[in-house]
Amino acid sequence: MDSLYHRKSIRKYKDTPISNKDLESILEAAVRASNTGNMQLYSIVVTTDAGIKQQLCEQAHFNQSMVAKAPVVLTFCADLHRFTQWCSMRNAEPGFDNFLSFFTATIDAVIAAQTACVAAESLGLGICYLGTTNYNAQNIIDILQLPPLVIPVTTVVVGYPDESPDVTHRLPMEAVVHYQTYTMPNNQTIEQWYTPKEQLEESVRFVAENNVQNLAQVFTQKRYTTQNNKVFSQKLLEVLYKQLCMNNQ
Amino acid sequence: MDSLYHRKSIRKYKDTPISNKDLESILEAAVRASNTGNMQLYSIVVTTDAGIKQQLCEQAHFNQSMVAKAPVVLTFCADLHRFTQWCSMRNAEPGFDNFLSFFTATIDAVIAAQTACVAAESLGLGICYLGTTNYNAQNIIDILQLPPLVIPVTTVVVGYPDESPDVTHRLPMEAVVHYQTYTMPNNQTIEQWYTPKEQLEESVRFVAENNVQNLAQVFTQKRYTTQNNKVFSQKLLEVLYKQLCMNNQ
Numbered sequence: 001m002d003s004l005y006h007r008k009s010i011r012k013y014k015d016t017p018i019s020n021k022d023l024e025s026i027l028e029a030a031v032r033a034s035n036t037g038n039m040q041l042y043s044i045v046v047t048t049d050a051g052i053k054q055q056l057c058e059q060a061h062f063n064q065s066m067v068a069k070a071p072v073v074l075t076f077c078a079d080l081h082r083f084t085q086w087c088s089m090r091n092a093e094p095g096f097d098n099f100l101s102f103f104t105a106t107i108d109a110v111i112a113a114q115t116a117c118v119a120a121e122s123l124g125l126g127i128c129y130l131g132t133t134n135y136n137a138q139n140i141i142d143i144l145q146l147p148p149l150v151i152p153v154t155t156v157v158v159g160y161p162d163e164s165p166d167v168t169h170r171l172p173m174e175a176v177v178h179y180q181t182y183t184m185p186n187n188q189t190i191e192q193w194y195t196p197k198e199q200l201e202e203s204v205r206f207v208a209e210n211n212v213q214n215l216a217q218v219f220t221q222k223r224y225t226t227q228n229n230k231v232f233s234q235k236l237l238e239v240l241y242k243q244l245c246m247n248n249q
Numbered sequence: 250m251d252s253l254y255h256r257k258s259i260r261k262y263k264d265t266p267i268s269n270k271d272l273e274s275i276l277e278a279a280v281r282a283s284n285t286g287n288m289q290l291y292s293i294v295v296t297t298d299a300g301i302k303q304q305l306c307e308q309a310h311f312n313q314s315m316v317a318k319a320p321v322v323l324t325f326c327a328d329l330h331r332f333t334q335w336c337s338m339r340n341a342e343p344g345f346d347n348f349l350s351f352f353t354a355t356i357d358a359v360i361a362a363q364t365a366c367v368a369a370e371s372l373g374l375g376i377c378y379l380g381t382t383n384y385n386a387q388n389i390i391d392i393l394q395l396p397p398l399v400i401p402v403t404t405v406v407v408g409y410p411d412e413s414p415d416v417t418h419r420l421p422m423e424a425v426v427h428y429q430t431y432t433m434p435n436n437q438t439i440e441q442w443y444t445p446k447e448q449l450e451e452s453v454r455f456v457a458e459n460n461v462q463n464l465a466q467v468f469t470q471k472r473y474t475t476q477n478n479k480v481f482s483q484k485l486l487e488v489l490y491k492q493l494c495m496n497n498q
Contacts, residue, residue: 090465095475100482216341226344233349
């Protein structure tokens, strides 16, 4: 439990491999987690092969070196294929080629992923999620040979930490937690919540390095621009439609 | 760690309330979990008010009594509103009204949800996820007063268990875990994986109760029909487009 409060994402890993016993413990914890209707609409692809990790690193994850360096890369996929295949064999009409089923399977895949992360961290391992999974889903589909109805949702690298970063800043709890119903913040409240974040030493450095006026502009002009969000949004939707064989939903 | 392997979802709860200290521990663990770019694109709505729980139960969660009965209902939302408001106040053009940003926020919301669940279970509490969140998203938006750019992703009820169900069956690990790349199962493999599930006492009972030929038909003819999946899929997409102010993405 204590490890939940002091955790931090790890981006530098030692070469030390993860024992089969530990890897199995992590995967078993993931599979015991909640899932919708016990249909288990997800798959976990475990990649330890150096060549495939290198491909994932270069072609899917924008060359983030931890993908090649970490001993284990876990790709959590929404998997509507397995259940559909079983239904087809049982004279049961499968209707899972739609957005709702994909979204359900996505939630299940992430529940499994986060359970794997908690298990890994409780064993002294470090983890990092890769948001790039949703930018380059087609490349991952090609590299990992995912069939129709299987879509990568998130990727986690796992290994022994070779760095010890500080615990990351978070907004105050009241910014994220609402009681009974949603409370709309006014501008003064936003000021109170975000000013300490803007004043962090690393925030000041990001602003200087990126030659912008403030921290918000680091996000909107450099990291997550409207233009890129639109392009990658369209790309992700195209992969979904293709992989789910959906036409116009 | 051990609790990860012996957990089970709880659908019957005692009246015993959860102490503020325990609730805060659960929420703090959730907020410490990984999130994309430390943007914290999610919110957690904590509902303990009996009247609002009753509304959620009746109007959003198909009258599943645990929603009214459990002391705490947590609705985890993708929240692109707060970050957008901050950006707007800082002369930074926010571009988060798109599918990619929503999907990113969804993943972060589920990571937070599952971390809350692990924390709750480690404190001796029981939890259950409600997939109905995605069926009746608009009703939840109305009841919890979620503004544009905020969308409910998943709901978790939390409380002290008033039942002690057996650990649920799972497919063998090799059905879910693939090494290096995805391995397509052949029909014989599917038989091996699913036959033990079909032979469970509860599976046999489900088939008899629903008057169908086999377990797969329980899923496709009763629980998750093609027709319902299509209707609720369309409904969910409409909520997304409306709430994200997206036109044609």
